[in-house]
Amino acid sequence: MSRLNLNDALSAIDVQADWVGLREVKESTTYRIIRDGNPQANSRGVDHGVMVEVLADGQFGYYGCNNLDHDSIQNAAEKALRQAKASAKNPLFEFTTEARPVTKGSFQSPFQQSVNELSAGRLNEIMLKAYNQLKVNDQIVSAHAMAMIIETESNFVSSNGSDIQQNFLMIQSDYSAMAHKDDIYQRRTDNHCLQIGMEEFDEDLVLARAQRVGEQALELLDAEDCPTETTNLVLASDQMMLQIHESVGHALEVDRILGDERNYAGWSFVREADFGKLQYGSKIMNITFDPTVANQFACYGYDDGGLKAERDFIIKDGLLVKGLGGKESQLRSGVPGVANFRASSWNRAPIDRMANLNLEPGESTFDEIIAAVDHGVYMETNRSWSIDDYRNKFQFGCEYGKLIENGKLTKTIKNPNYRAISNPFWNSLKMLGNQDTFEVYGTPYCGKGEPNQAIRVGHASPVCLFENVEVFGGV
Amino acid sequence: MEKLFNQLSETLLNNLNTGEHLKITIGGENSQFVRFSRSKVRQSGLVDDASLSIVLIKDERTCSGSFTLTGNISTDEATAMEELNRLRTEVGTLPKDPFVVMPEDTGSSREEHNGSLLNEEEAVSALSPAMQGVDLAGIWASGRIFTGNANSAGQKHWFATDTFSLDYSLITPDERMVKGTFAGSHWDQSEYENNMAKSIAKLRMMEKPGKKIKPGAYRTYIAPAGVADIVGMFSWGGVGEASIQQGDSSLCKMRQNGIKMSPCFTLSEDFTSGIVPRFNSNGELAPEKLDLILAGSLKNTLVSTRTAKEYGVQSNFAGEGESLRSPVLSPGDLNEDEVVQKIDTGIYLSNLHYLNWSDRPGGRITGMTRYACFWVENGEVVAPIENMRFDDSIYNFFGDNLEAVTDKAHLHPAVETYDGREMGGVSCPGILLKSFELTL
Ligand SMILES: [Zn+2]
Numbered sequence: 001m002s003r004l005n006l007n008d009a010l011s012a013i014d015v016q017a018d019w020v021g022l023r024e025v026k027e028s029t030t031y032r033i034i035r036d037g038n039p040q041a042n043s044r045g046v047d048h049g050v051m052v053e054v055l056a057d058g059q060f061g062y063y064g065c066n067n068l069d070h071d072s073i074q075n076a077a078e079k080a081l082r083q084a085k086a087s088a089k090n091p092l093f094e095f096t097t098e099a100r101p102v103t104k105g106s107f108q109s110p111f112q113q114s115v116n117e118l119s120a121g122r123l124n125e126i127m128l129k130a131y132n133q134l135k136v137n138d139q140i141v142s143a144h145a146m147a148m149i150i151e152t153e154s155n156f157v158s159s160n161g162s163d164i165q166q167n168f169l170m171i172q173s174d175y176s177a178m179a180h181k182d183d184i185y186q187r188r189t190d191n192h193c194l195q196i197g198m199e200e201f202d203e204d205l206v207l208a209r210a211q212r213v214g215e216q217a218l219e220l221l222d223a224e225d226c227p228t229e230t231t232n233l234v235l236a237s238d239q240m241m242l243q244i245h246e247s248v249g250h251a252l253e254v255d256r257i258l259g260d261e262r263n264y265a266g267w268s269f270v271r272e273a274d275f276g277k278l279q280y281g282s283k284i285m286n287i288t289f290d291p292t293v294a295n296q297f298a299c300y301g302y303d304d305g306g307l308k309a310e311r312d313f314i315i316k317d318g319l320l321v322k323g324l325g326g327k328e329s330q331l332r333s334g335v336p337g338v339a340n341f342r343a344s345s346w347n348r349a350p351i352d353r354m355a356n357l358n359l360e361p362g363e364s365t366f367d368e369i370i371a372a373v374d375h376g377v378y379m380e381t382n383r384s385w386s387i388d389d390y391r392n393k394f395q396f397g398c399e400y401g402k403l404i405e406n407g408k409l410t411k412t413i414k415n416p417n418y419r420a421i422s423n424p425f426w427n428s429l430k431m432l433g434n435q436d437t438f439e440v441y442g443t444p445y446c447g448k449g450e451p452n453q454a455i456r457v458g459h460a461s462p463v464c465l466f467e468n469v470e471v472f473g474g475v
Numbered sequence: 476m477e478k479l480f481n482q483l484s485e486t487l488l489n490n491l492n493t494g495e496h497l498k499i500t501i502g503g504e505n506s507q508f509v510r511f512s513r514s515k516v517r518q519s520g521l522v523d524d525a526s527l528s529i530v531l532i533k534d535e536r537t538c539s540g541s542f543t544l545t546g547n548i549s550t551d552e553a554t555a556m557e558e559l560n561r562l563r564t565e566v567g568t569l570p571k572d573p574f575v576v577m578p579e580d581t582g583s584s585r586e587e588h589n590g591s592l593l594n595e596e597e598a599v600s601a602l603s604p605a606m607q608g609v610d611l612a613g614i615w616a617s618g619r620i621f622t623g624n625a626n627s628a629g630q631k632h633w634f635a636t637d638t639f640s641l642d643y644s645l646i647t648p649d650e651r652m653v654k655g656t657f658a659g660s661h662w663d664q665s666e667y668e669n670n671m672a673k674s675i676a677k678l679r680m681m682e683k684p685g686k687k688i689k690p691g692a693y694r695t696y697i698a699p700a701g702v703a704d705i706v707g708m709f710s711w712g713g714v715g716e717a718s719i720q721q722g723d724s725s726l727c728k729m730r731q732n733g734i735k736m737s738p739c740f741t742l743s744e745d746f747t748s749g750i751v752p753r754f755n756s757n758g759e760l761a762p763e764k765l766d767l768i769l770a771g772s773l774k775n776t777l778v779s780t781r782t783a784k785e786y787g788v789q790s791n792f793a794g795e796g797e798s799l800r801s802p803v804l805s806p807g808d809l810n811e812d813e814v815v816q817k818i819d820t821g822i823y824l825s826n827l828h829y830l831n832w833s834d835r836p837g838g839r840i841t842g843m844t845r846y847a848c849f850w851v852e853n854g855e856v857v858a859p860i861e862n863m864r865f866d867d868s869i870y871n872f873f874g875d876n877l878e879a880v881t882d883k884a885h886l887h888p889a890v891e892t893y894d895g896r897e898m899g900g901v902s903c904p905g906i907l908l909k910s911f912e913l914t915l
Pocket of ligand 1: 250446447
């Protein structure tokens with residue numbers, strides 16, 4: 001990818017260590033945003049550096065280095081070695097090279113149209129057309145159309161023989177409209193995060209999404225508030241994404257369970273002894289760690305410790321069977337895990353992260369789910385999220401809702417919110433949508449770790465029905 | 476780094492063609508990070524990171540690019556020129572930007588705050604002993620942070636500071652927790668040990684048997700660390716002028732309907748402490764002090780020059796995102812030492828967690844209580860309480876329900892490190908509320 005041959009750089013390093021690894025990351029992030037009819041951003045940021053990791057006296061020391069010449073990398077390795085030796089005076093765990101498996105391989109994101117096939121000028125034109133579609137009338141007081149394009153090259157080599165090259169092309173597209181009437185403000189959005197090519201910006205596709213967003217924002221201005229009651233709740237896939245993320249994913253990260261995050265993101269209501277025993281949800285709940293779903297945002301071949309990524313059940317028939325723990329956590333806890341030891345970039349050490357974490361589809365059509373509800377609320381698209389540090393008590397808000405009355409979707413409602421506690425909530429999962437209702441979403445901004453790291457995750461889910469949930473509206 | 480920045484700026488500016496305008500920003504850090512869990516080292520390492528960002532303006536069109544600096548002048552100069560040429564090719568193909576902010580020379584500045592920091596190889600030995608005998612999780616961050624700015628109108632700014640912070644949680648065997656932060660720029664071993672000893676003493680108070688409380692409205696005190704989190708929410712759909720203009724602010728009501736908060740509530744952007752630079756990415760200097768909400772009335776918002784052009788208002792040289800860079804909440808007259816007495820019967824909250832707008836136009840925030848939170852009865856701390864969810868509006872708890880503000884503001888240093896180590900922090904007192912809504 002670069003001026004640097006990583007294997008040459010590795011062989012040139014001379015330190016007395018048990019293991020040395022180099023992970024070079026070059027990432028380019030481009031934004032093209034039209035807001036309220038004018039360009040808001042045409043920016044590209046390129047981030048490039050190498051993480052030098054050294055194992056000595058049972059400890060990993062690191063140096064994230066922005067200078068890639070051999071002298072700098074040698075200096076970084078020496079300083080990383082001294083960090084490892086200093087840590088060995090008060091270590092949490094004694095690691096061996098078992099924490100860095102030997103792997104060779106490569107990965108490439110799938111795409112049809114390359115970045116070069118869509119010029120900056122043309123993409124601005126498409127975003128401008130999308131804006132015009134969003135602004136249905138003057139009640140839309142602000143709107144934007146955003147394209148984010150991330151191109152990442154990540155190479156990893158190690159002294160025990162790992163050699164991995166991975167190339168990613170990731171896109172975020174976001175359309176948003178704010179509608180205003182009297183004292184009412186209502187925002188509607190449509191966001192995709194995918195590993196995909198420029199086909200994501202096919203004009204017809206973009207305009208159809210933008211039009212729906214604009215129209216629904218206006219529709220919300222005349223909607224009633226969500227009722228306050230305990231009732232049946234049907235969640236669309238784009239809200240299930242957040243539900244899975246906050247109340248399943250974070251709770252099952254093994255480094256959290258081990259206590260590493262207690263000063264920041266928090267702990268977990270799940271404990272090491274719960275694996276293989278805890279009924280996390282109802283029998284129809286099946287959660288997979290799946291780096292292989294076509295176009296999902298966090299597909300990859302190997303994690304940043306060199307472990308090969310494969311599809312695996314985390315929750316099977318409602319029972320918790322595996323943790324989201326990479327090789328280091330597996331060694332520390334004995335809990336079976338997956339290849340999820342990931343760093344946000346070259347300047348951070350890897351930790352346990354979600355990647356693609358999905359709820360597997362069931363049997364019911366969307367209409368069958370709605371028909372099964374005599375009274376309830378249907379909600380789409382997250383707009384507010386908050387959960388406690390043990391991942392128990394959550395409150396989520398959505399952009400758009402519908403009442404369900406006598407098995408039919410009726411009135412549109414605004415400000416739909418709900419709150420519950422994770423474990424009983426998942427055990428109240430009553431119906432699952434089939435493959436036709438299964439949609440793929442993601443986010444670039446999952447925050448965790450000290451020092452902090454924002455990482456990309458993907459979540460796919462069918463439409464779901466939950467029973468006996470507390471729902472409520474706005475102020 | 477300052478030298479490298481000056482050389483790169485000079486090269487870029489000397490190579491500009493007629494009609495081209497340029498704004499240049501540098502930002503970076505040299506940091507050590509040591510992560511602790513169970514009072515032992517989980518991960519330890521160093522990071523050198525710096526990037527240069529350039530904004531090209533030509534014929535009312537603009538685009539920008541940034542790249543990682545290596546510290547090697549010839550490599551970085553070549554990359555900078557490559558980037559400038561890439562922007563030249565792109566800029567003409569873009570639509571015009573009617574609100575583009577041209578570079579100006581409004582004065583230059585240079586500030587360097589040299590600290591005395593722990594040697595990076597001695598940090599583990601210096602920090603570890605004081606945390607033994609207790610379960611600590613947290614992060615040590617230390618080193619230099621720098622930022623600079625230059626433009627084709629001739630303006631130049633440089634700001635560098637050496638800082639450290641140990642941000643930590645202490646945890647009892649039955650999982651009650653106390654939060655602590657020890658931060659500064661001149662390391663003092665005995666001050667550190669005192670800070671840790673005080674936190675350990677506070678943790679002992681958490682060993683009393685707990686009390687379960689039901690959701691409902693309670694008379695509540697929120698300590699400065701918790702208030703700092705609420706103040707942070709004003710940066711996100713709050714005091715930014717663009718967010719008000721675009722209907723995305725919790726303060727739209729104050730602007731449009733003249734709604735007021737409590738006369739005890741005064742929020743300002745105040746750079747007098749000097750711990751963060753006053754210049755923004757345009758190189759514009761913000762006023763030393765700007766009242767935002769004065770005694771409950773909305774006086775000013777944070778206005779960037781771009782927003783000023785777009786909506787025809789006056790700029791006060793806010794940053795691009797119009798978020799608070801140096802917020803200060805004014806102290807009141809409640810003696811900090813009499814807080815527990817004044818609560819009489821109700822709850823004492825040390826910290827909050829995971830705040831989010833649950834109804835932004837309504838000003839409603841939901842979040843959790845966290846760490847040392849107590850039930851208080853007849854002016855005495857009775858028992859720690861379990862973490863509770865709250866959901867209440869700023870127009871209630873900074874409005875009619877705000878009974879008093881404590882007489883002492885505390886600085887809560889920014890310890891976030893997503894885009895590099897943050898500078899500055901929030902200065903605020905504690906607040907006593909007649910009523911606060913707990914929901915779960
Ligand atoms: Zn997350």
